[in-house]
């Protein structure tokens with residue numbers, strides 16, 4: 001469990017641990033290549049949102065994991081041209097998302113190479129072969145922690161530059177503060193000051209893409225900078241679950257004790273995406289014990305989740321009430337003003353990192369901020385799409401190009417709808433709980449709104465009928481088909497009912 005202690009710089013300095021570069025992942029027990037494939041699958045999904053489907057399909061979507069060891073993951077593109085474009089424009093995003101999905105033991109470097117896709121995927125090539133086949137374009141660090149294991153000479157072609165570090169982006173300075181996030185921001189600054197906890201545990205919640213992970217990383221870095229002896233651990237709940245499960249499956253009590261020690265030997269424990277732990281009772285119990293024990297010792301706990309702890313279905317009542325017992329703060333939707341300021345910050349950053357000439361006229365900015373009434377992540381995705389298009393095609397950004405991109409993209413809130421969002425909107429409109437929505441109950445006042453949600457899911461998302469059925473308590477696709485048909489019929493004959501559905505649709509599109 002060495003990595004679990006890696007948040008203590010002293011620990012790693014005192015006892016440098018030499019490990020085989022092909023050792024299994026300490027938390028999942030998977031071989032590095034398998035682990036990299038799994039992480040890449042998650043990163044790819046996020047890239048589709050972050051960069052937009054078109055950019056992703058043309059560039060990052062063409063990457064494949066070709067090699068991986070504990071420290072270096074090589075992503076291979078079909079050609080050197082594509083690899084170099086990705087390195088120049090999207091590497092930062094790939095590295096940041098990789099770190100997000102592999103918080104516990106991220107590789108130190110991610111390399112973009114041009115290589116023969118098929119042979120690279122067929123099997124991990126020996127090092128010499130890698131030197132022949134791959135042409136790494138860059139080797140930036142994913143984390144500053146130095147390893148005592150020498151980097152293979154063939155992979156140490158170029159040295160990192162400080163601007164390559166994705167963590168540079170997730171700072172307090174880069175976080176734009178507005179009415180919807182000022183409480184979370186103030187709380188984050190307070191936590192990063194490493195003072196004795198005033199509130200404990202602290203929960204920051206908000207919908208996806210609202211900046212929770214950004215704040216968590218900012219806290220982690222600022223706390224370490226302000227007091228290097230302050231031990232901070234930031235872990236996603238997914239990694240918590242994997243680590244816990246492998247410790248339980250590991251060899252005897254030692255593995256479990258090591259797991260516990262790794263999480264309890266900290267001054268600040270930060271857990272991201274806590275809602276993922278919801279339907280895992282064993283992990284929930286362990287998490288609760290960890291939190292109680294740390295709080296009792298005066299250690300600070302910070303949890304991020306996509307909703308208020310009370311609303312995390314399938315979380316135990318004890319966990320919910322414990323999480324709600326400290327300070328709970330919400331990051332709400334960004335208003336127009338905030339979106340405009342985030343956009344300005346994105347422009348500044350792009351100017352500083354490779355495109356000093358970048359110009360977006362005020363009317364195009366206004367349009368972008370006004371239309372992108374979704375999350376900061378969506379705004380960033382649309383911005384990346386517009387800027388990439390202009391950079392690749394060498395055309396200026398104008399109101400028309402922005403309008404064109406937005407109308408032809410999936411960035412608008414209405415097109416990024418999820419079944420979950422639709423279910424929540426319908427529940428709110430029809431005064432029903434989410435538990436009822438996905439329950440087996442067939443009372444009319446529950447079954448009808450459920451049908452409405454199924455109907456809207458079919459109409460407004462790209463999910464298949466079986467997929468939608470699964471998200472409604474494991475129902476069959478024929479049930480969804482029936483719902484779609486029934487709601488269509490009712491809309492045609494019942495104006496009031498039709499009006500209700502139009503109102504829900506309108507809410508979903510704002």
Ligand SMILES: Nc1ncnc2c1ncn2[C@@H]1O[C@H](COP(=O)(O)OP(=O)(O)OP(=O)(O)O)[C@@H](O)[C@H]1O
Pocket residue numbers: 169170174175176177181206207208209210211212213214215273306342345376377380
């Ligand atoms: N207030 C803000 N100022 C500047 N950038 C922001 C702000 N809020 C979010 N962002 C940016 O939006 C993107 C998404 O943020 P982040 O990943 O932190 O969201 P999240 O709430 O953790 O989402 P998820 O729950 O899906 O993990 C990041 O690139 C982040 O830097």
